[in-house]
Amino acid sequence: MKVDTKPLVQECRLDLCIQCGTCSGGCPVKFRSPLNMRRLVRENRITSDASEILKRSELWACTTCSTCTLRCPAGVKNVEMIMGLRNILARQGDIPSTLRDALESTLLQGNPWGRFRDRRADWAKDLGVKVAGEAKAETLLYVGCTPSYDPRIQTISKALVRILQKAEIDFVILGKKESCCGNEIRRMGEQTLFKKLVKDNSAQFQKSGCKKMIVVSPHCFNAFRNDYPDMGIQIEHYTQTIARLIETEKLRGAKRLEIRATYQDPCFLGKQNKIFDEPRKILSSIPGLDFVEMDRSRERSLCCEGGGGRMWVEGGTEGVRNGEIRVREALALGANVIATACPFCLLTFEDAAKTAGLSEQIAVKDLTELVTESMEG
Amino acid sequence: MNIAVCVKRIPKTAEADILIEKDGKDIKKDHLVFTLNDWDGYAVREAVLLKEKHGGTVTVITVGPEESKEVLTRCLAMGADKALRIEEPPSPDGHLIARILFHAVKNESFDLILTGVQAEDDNFGQVGVSLARMLGLPHAAITNHVEIEAGRALARRELEGGIDEVVELKLPAVLTIQTGINEPKYVSLAAILEAEDKEIKEIELAETGLDSAVPLDVTIEQVFFPPVGKAAEILKGNPEEIVSQLTEIIKKKKG
Numbered sequence: 361m362k363v364d365t366k367p368l369v370q371e372c373r374l375d376l377c378i379q380c381g382t383c384s385g386g387c388p389v390k391f392r393s394p395l396n397m398r399r400l401v402r403e404n405r406i407t408s409d410a411s412e413i414l415k416r417s418e419l420w421a422c423t424t425c426s427t428c429t430l431r432c433p434a435g436v437k438n439v440e441m442i443m444g445l446r447n448i449l450a451r452q453g454d455i456p457s458t459l460r461d462a463l464e465s466t467l468l469q470g471n472p473w474g475r476f477r478d479r480r481a482d483w484a485k486d487l488g489v490k491v492a493g494e495a496k497a498e499t500l501l502y503v504g505c506t507p508s509y510d511p512r513i514q515t516i517s518k519a520l521v522r523i524l525q526k527a528e529i530d531f532v533i534l535g536k537k538e539s540c541c542g543n544e545i546r547r548m549g550e551q552t553l554f555k556k557l558v559k560d561n562s563a564q565f566q567k568s569g570c571k572k573m574i575v576v577s578p579h580c581f582n583a584f585r586n587d588y589p590d591m592g593i594q595i596e597h598y599t600q601t602i603a604r605l606i607e608t609e610k611l612r613g614a615k616r617l618e619i620r621a622t623y624q625d626p627c628f629l630g631k632q633n634k635i636f637d638e639p640r641k642i643l644s645s646i647p648g649l650d651f652v653e654m655d656r657s658r659e660r661s662l663c664c665e666g667g668g669g670r671m672w673v674e675g676g677t678e679g680v681r682n683g684e685i686r687v688r689e690a691l692a693l694g695a696n697v698i699a700t701a702c703p704f705c706l707l708t709f710e711d712a713a714k715t716a717g718l719s720e721q722i723a724v725k726d727l728t729e730l731v732t733e734s735m736e737g
Numbered sequence: 738m739n740i741a742v743c744v745k746r747i748p749k750t751a752e753a754d755i756l757i758e759k760d761g762k763d764i765k766k767d768h769l770v771f772t773l774n775d776w777d778g779y780a781v782r783e784a785v786l787l788k789e790k791h792g793g794t795v796t797v798i799t800v801g802p803e804e805s806k807e808v809l810t811r812c813l814a815m816g817a818d819k820a821l822r823i824e825e826p827p828s829p830d831g832h833l834i835a836r837i838l839f840h841a842v843k844n845e846s847f848d849l850i851l852t853g854v855q856a857e858d859d860n861f862g863q864v865g866v867s868l869a870r871m872l873g874l875p876h877a878a879i880t881n882h883v884e885i886e887a888g889r890a891l892a893r894r895e896l897e898g899g900i901d902e903v904v905e906l907k908l909p910a911v912l913t914i915q916t917g918i919n920e921p922k923y924v925s926l927a928a929i930l931e932a933e934d935k936e937i938k939e940i941e942l943a944e945t946g947l948d949s950a951v952p953l954d955v956t957i958e959q960v961f962f963p964p965v966g967k968a969a970e971i972l973k974g975n976p977e978e979i980v981s982q983l984t985e986i987i988k989k990k991k992g
Contacts, residue, residue, distance in 0.1 A: 450925050453928070454923075455923045460921070463923060469749075476752040479754075552925060552926040553925075556926060
């Protein structure tokens with residue numbers, strides 16, 4: 361079946377491409393997969409039928425980190441092109457089976473992890489967290505799927521709750537009624553499901569009556585900030601909240617943490633949303649912590665490979681994982697902690713440290729974990 | 738080639754909290770999500786693949802309440818051409834379901850009738866084979882591969898002990914389809930929304946020619962959790978604690 365590329369050329373501005381190669385030059389999976397962004401843009405530009413291009417499995421290798429789009433001097437929307445191609449594949453039903461399960465689970469249970477909706481707020485049991493509908497507050501804590509269900513990442517949610525409680529911030533969660541933000545869903549190519557999630561979630565947020573929202577994952581934060589229509593709610597990533605609490609002295613580290621730590625800028629928080637300073641302010645405020653910066657930091661931070669639905673894709677890449685490269689870069693600086701502020705970075709790095717046999721030498725931690733360790737002295 | 742596929746809407750219970758109703762005759766379902774029975778999904782996909790190869794139409798049929806329409810819509814989104822719903826409350830009586838289906842298809846000219854091997858909820862596994870018996874048609878149960886050639890179906894059946902057998906059946910025939918027979922496609926929400934505009938024929942039980950007061954052959958007496966066996970030890974604690982306990986047990990058993 362012929363697949364017309366004209367809409368893609370127009371929407372993603374492929375005709376502006378000057379073939380400079382900046383996109384493929386900065387791609388974090390270029391050594392790990394056959395994905396060649398420069399060639400892909402050109403091919404989609406000149407062909408009238410994308411059906412052969414759609415057969416390439418490397419279309420699923422893109423992490424949607426957006427380095428290419430952000431660096432493109434001509435304004436080509438490379439990542440939108442990838443999502444557009446994936447959207448055609450999703451519509452045809454031709455997607456990797458692990459993504460299929462993730463998408464079906466999102467439609468049925470409101471999360472891509474195949475977990476039961478009613479268990480979504482189990483992590484918050486015994487923490488004294490209020491649930492919207494039963495209580496009211498100005499601030500909504502949007503937890504997200506991975507921080508709700510993944511046992512390792514639940515520690516972030518729990519730590520953040522303790523921080524907010526310590527700073528006496530009145531907040532509610534949506535509990536069982538919270539659903540996936542859709543950031544990864546959109547990037548897997550399921551645009552229609554994404555639209556449904558936007559509609560359902562916006563209604564839930566309005567119903568809660570909250571005026572502010574604190575978000576755990578940079579991926580959800582990105583969706584609410586850039587992919588959702590304006591909901592009249594002030595949206596904040598938790599690093600912004602904590603940095604402000606430290607600045608206004610509502611939160612203070614009590615215990616010295618004698619560690620040398622570096623920081624991984626998550627793509628969806630850093631390069632895509634320009635939140636670079638707050639995480640560093642948080643780290644610098646922790647007594648005893650020696651903060652060291654990796655060479656590739658801020659806009660140049662190397663993607664952990666967890667975005668763009670990659671958490672649900674098996675294989676498709678080869679060679680040394682970016683996670684391992686990153687952990688080794690941190691170790692070379694003498695760091696014994698690599699801190700981050702994203703569930704996916706944390707999971708991919710911790711996995712890389714373990715498989716590379718480096719987990720005795722370096723710990724992977726979320727900023728909330730370091731803050732609570734110091735705060736609770 | 739005209740194919741009928743009999744499908745069922747089932748509650749998803751994996752991971753869910755299972756609670757038993759007060760009367761002890763069923764599980765509570767109001768907090769569960771419902772979807773197409775997994776086996777039936779493979780059957781519909783197989784029917785659509787056979788249609789692509791040999792032409793014809795695919796008709797999906799369900800016996801169930803109004804809500805069952807959603808699984809028919811899903812089947813239409815998967816490539817089925819026609820859909821029929823026969824109004825009847827969910828029943829544990831597979832024999833009754835087979836009788837209803839028999840009355841619905843007996844005057845139609847289907848070359849092939851597919852069902853899932855069993856349903857995820859009650860696991861009786863008898864609708865397909867009972868239906869074949871009622872229709873007087875040859876059947877193959879637990880089919881994991883099928884080829885159609887010159888009015889015959891070559892069906893590969895999954896037997897115990899890792900053995901497969903191939904049977905040849907004269908069409909029309911009934912096959913109960915095993916999971917893994919094909920690779921199911923993703924059914925996008927856009928495809929489902931589009932399929933919502935397609936027609937679903939809905940009829941009352943009486944319209945099949947069957948009396949609505951047919952007594953049930955099977956009723957559920959009691960559902961209960963199996964008693965916890967003595968050999969089972971449930972480890973408690975956080976994941977780290979559980980892992981270290983488990984490691985100790987494995988070390989001990991290893992000797």
